[in-house]
Amino acid sequence: MKPNLRGPAPLAGLVGLVASSLLLAGCGAGDDREDDDGDGGGAADPGVTAESVTVGAHFPLTGVAAPGYNEIPTGAKAYFDFVNAAGGVHGRQIEYVVKDDGYNPTNTSKVTNELVLQDEIFAMVGGLGTPTHSAVVDFLNDEGVPDFFVSSGSLQWGDAVEDRPYTFGWQPDYEIEGKVIGQYVAENMPDAKVGLFLQDDDFGDDAEKGVRQFVDDQVVAAERYTSGNTDVGPQIAALQAAGADLVLSFNTPSYTALSQLVALKLGYTPQWYYSNVGSDPALVGSLLSEFSEGAVPGSESSLDGVLTSEYIPGVDAPDDPWVQLWQQVWDEHGEKGELTNYRIYGMSHAYAFVQALQEAGEDLTRDGLVEAMEEVGQDLDGPQLAPYRYSGDSHLGISGLRLVELQGGVGEPLTPVLTTDIGDVEITEDESGQADDAPPESGIPE
């Protein structure tokens, strides 16, 4: 065997080179590492300059969760562009960076690292999803990045302020939605046999907690499905077998369509309640015809007679002054496509974020933004039908909603706006009058 003479020499050279450079680096460092930490103080927070503030978000832009949800950031972007065109907030243009996580927590972690460490965002705004956002919520709080208006109704975005001081929820949490529908059922349908159809995570768990406060003895079955498993036949059949004539469902839009199809096949016709998350008539209609390969004609009327809830005005109320503003924003700054409820959702939390920026003042800091929201959050007006609950003790968002019945894609109110909080806080009629307010003339919070 011939020794390969050319092998070791360059290698030895490289070793020497690398080792010596390492030594040099080492000498420079010394070992008093406590001495020179701290970054001087007084430096501006990342993502903020006199001219701009950069914010970011993670959304499922591709993959199974993309339909509907990928429209949310397009709505938020349209509203931020609208504000930018009018001069921005305190002279700063809002730069909005959206990254795709495909609704996979590993990817959420990746893109959040990218947003925080590479793009140096000032704040996260509207990051979507319970399992996905749980993967990054601790990281964001460790880094001190404001994590505003998570697009999910899980309690964990606001019930433990000490653990996550930088995280704020936005939409009504699933527990209060469960409480409101639970009380409605107890008062108006005391003889109904209640079946629960639940997503098997915080979404279903929090909602069940709320519902059972009022109708625990009426519940005849509680069935859970795993997001990703598209066969819900056994669950629906079990609800039918238990004799449930009212099904309260807390699921995502795809599962509304799936459960409707299975029920159709089984000849099961209970009264359905679908939580706000799963009841967008336009999306469910199109999913219905897609899943059934056209056998079930999907339209906005597919969910006629179904009960659900509302906490912001949607496309079914074109005369609402807020919806008229959103339509104007979308016409001026939107991409292709129509205004949808998902885009309105994005615009609505973008509106809330612009309010937060205004309240934080001209000297924008991360901690200042959080303090401002804790201080004035409850008094902010906006498209939401009920006030926010933000305070030093709670970062939970909108405090209430109203129940509606869908007819032709339009929600007919069944109750006034009802507000409450988690735990055994009473449900009361909202007296803030927020449901009847209109946006400011300029369309930008004042």
Place this chain on the structure above:
Amino acid sequence: MRAVARLWSSSTLLRHLLVAAVALVVVLLVLGGVSDFRRFQLAEMAYLGIAAGGLTVLTGLNGQISLGHGALMAIGAYTAALLLPDRDASVPLLVVVLASVLATLVVGVLVGVAAARLHGPYLAGATLALAVAVPGIALTFKERLGGEQGLRVVLPDPSEPVLDAAYFLTGQELTNSGYVALLAWLTLIVTYVLLANLSRSRVGRRWRAVRDDEVAAELAGIDLGRARVSAFVVSAAAAGAAGAMLAFTVRLAAPSSFTLTLSLTLLAAVVLGGLGSLGGALVGAGLLTFLPQVITGLGRDAGLSDIRAAELAPLIYGVVMVLVVLVAPLGLAGALRGVLHRRRARRTPPDLVRDASPATDPAPDPELDPVPGPPRSGASSSTTKGTPA
């Protein structure tokens, strides 16, 4: 000098250790010189590289295809997550990693024993079942394993001596991302040294013999089943270590991180880089880590909307995959090796060329990767024909 050279060519272990030492220094320098975000990306590259390294040993050396390595990573990740539930968890990281490897090893033995009786598509099918079933376990035992939302992983802060040592070596504070990346790359280096040694040893020769010609291997006294099981187990152990590193990096073990896509991604890394070569596995892992982000960034710079830019990455990724298969069927590492051989052959006097392997035939790599290039698809069918009925 001559003595050193002789030692260099005669002692595989020494050579591998030296390469590892150089690699370690390079890793330290690189990690010290890049941003925190790049460190996270490098950590991702490392855990993909570890798993792909294990897979390439299984597929390239032993000829078995596994679609279940993502599931094996899940076992490693969940083991790590169970041992590191909160800040008070005091299990040393080395123990965590070893436990992850051990848990995966046990599963690897069980699957390997079943797999030893299976070939080609049947084995792929069996491991596919693993990939589909394992995430379901986390959903079934929701109380213990966190269901859909998974388990948080809290990495304990590095100890004072580690911090001091890191500061002395690199001249800067050890950040969280630096720590994770360092752990992942250390693990990668250790894994690769072990895998490289193993594949150069008697065990590795047996694996290759079984891959190339079962009948001949059996005639030579090799226990086919044992060779297959051992290859699977070694490769599973690597996946376990990779899973632990993924858990450290992502700070979460959730079922949706370990779908079939991950298993296919690993296979893609192996094919992209070059089947059977550890260097290739690392190149493939690097491509998988950096390509999507770069492409999405380019798409956005070109004025595409966020959604269009996000959709661009899988498209380009598919195109790259097809191109690699068409233009460089031996993978990127294989192609590079071919080029180097051709250049060397040109520089070598003509009478030596005859000794050297023909440039077009990918000869065994002189360093880490003793694998002949293309998988020999003809081998198994010809042996079947030759077997008496």
